[in-house]
Amino acid sequence: MSNSATDRATIPQTLWAARGRHPGPAAEDVVRRTLGRHKESGDIDDFAEPPAPDDSPERTFEARWRAGGTVTVRARLTLVPRAGRPEGQEWTLVAEAERPWDDAWPSPATLFWPEAGPAESAEGAWDHHPTIAGLRFRQANALPEDDKETRRRLKDAARESWCVHVVVHEAMTPGEQGRLPLARLLPPGLRHRVMEHRAAPQQFRAVNWALKDLGVEVPRGGAVLLPPDPAPEDYDGREHSVRTVFLDGAEPTGLVAALRHFVALPRPLPRGAEEALTDLRENWTLTTLQEELERQRELVAMYADALEAMTKSRDLYREAAEQAHQALAALRDAPAPLPQQQRSGARTPAALQQLTRTFERLRLTAKGPRPAPAPDGPPTAPGAPGTDGAGAMEPG
The missing domain is CATH 1.20.5 (Single alpha-helices involved in coiled-coils or other helix-helix interfaces)
Known part of the structure; x- marks a missing residue:
């Protein structure tokens, strides 16, 4: 895994970004219905579906709302059909607020997608990981029993920087409450940016063997956040390790603190996120009258x-x-030139010099500043006598 920073821009603290996969055939219908319900209830101010080019399979939805009643948030969700698959669409969601994001604000995912509903229904199947099969945002994803498969999964997860991956080890077999995902106990703004990987009690050694290449380890009965790729220069994995996570339904305060610290790091934007953010800023269509007036003034x-x-x-x-x-x-008004033998040592006519300088200025006008001209002066006459006295007369 790379440990050096790249040239990618860092994640703005005003940005909320996530991506996932909807396996069904009618993802856009689910989004339209959800946005319509939220507009009727007043959760969002308005939404729009900008027209796509005739040859583009993408579908785009925009929505705006006021987080906390005062902070304007603009969000854009893009649906793209999966290559080579008859059904299913990958989605990308970026939301930008007027000030740094507060994790107490509603999750943008639940304003475009329904939060409730049966997990496998068309209304509730939007939370699949976009590239790793079997992973979902709102579940406690059990790690594979095969050690090599566990290692492969965690490596793949570490390369995926759109969400935060958390590995939780069960110190003992949990009860019914403990088997529920921890995501439901997280603040709304973190809930759909966290992917939970759950290790059974007997997998303690295997999971730390799998994490060795990533430079972190999970405490027994605790949790660890997978490091970003590339990791910042001052990244310390110990700050994102939680010694104890109680799986009894209580709020995991230590894990929440580690997550908040992690998302505040100056991490590089995930691949594709910079383009999505630029698209949101430059191609936004859901403007108010005041915004449109300001745009026309600009x-x-x-x-x-x-x-x-x-x-x-x-x-x-x-x-x-x-x-x-x-x-x-x-x-044109200058006298005719002298014959060749009579002008061998003559100077260039002043009019020709002026014409040359003028055309030089014309040439340099578009290219940049003109260099200072060389001083005009007569050339040194060839064969001038020296001072060594060679021409003196000899005494008679």
Whole structure:
């Protein structure tokens, strides 16, 4: 696993991002119905479905709401059919707030997707991991019994940086409450950005063997967060290890603290997230009247700057052209050149020098600043006498 930073931009603290997979054939219908219900209830201010190009299989949905009643949030969900699969769509969801994200705010996932409903129904099957089969956001995903398969799964999970992967070890076989996923006990803003991997009591050694390559280990009866890839320079896995996690239905305070610390790290944006965020910012269609007015003002200012630059360029070219015409006129009025033998040491006519300088300015106007011209002066006459006295007369 890479431990060095990359050139990717860091995750803004105003951003909430996740991606997953809906295995059914009608994901867009589920999203439309869910957004419609939330608009009727007032949970969101409005939503839209921007038209897609005729040859694009993607479907895009936008929604805006006010988190905490005052903070505007803009969100965009994109559905893409799975390559080579007759059914199922992968989804990407990015939401950006006007100020740093508060994990007490509602999860954007539950404003586009239904939070309740049977897990395998069309209304509730949206929470599958996009690339690793068998993983779901709202479940305690049991690690495979095969040690090598466990190692492979955790390695694959570590490369997936859209969500936070947590490995929880059961110190003893839990009761009914303990078998429920911990995600239901997390703050809403963290709930659908965390993937829980559950290790049975007898898997303690096997899971730490699998985690060895990642540089972390899970305490017995505790939990550990898989490190990001690439990890920040000052990353310390011990800060994201929880010694004890009680599986009795109580709030896992230690795990919540570790998760909050983790998501606040200056981590690089996941692959594809930067493009999704840029698309949200630059191609947003669900604008208010005030936002549209401000956008038109920005366009007017941009066009005014461009027009001013064009006008300045035109004036520069006009001035240079006038100087060129003056130089040509002066050259026409100059006397005829002398025969070759009579002008071997003559200087270049002043009109020709002026014309040359004018055309040089014309050439450099568009390319950049003109270098300073060399000083004009007569060339050194060849064969000038020296000072060594070679021409002195000899005494008679």
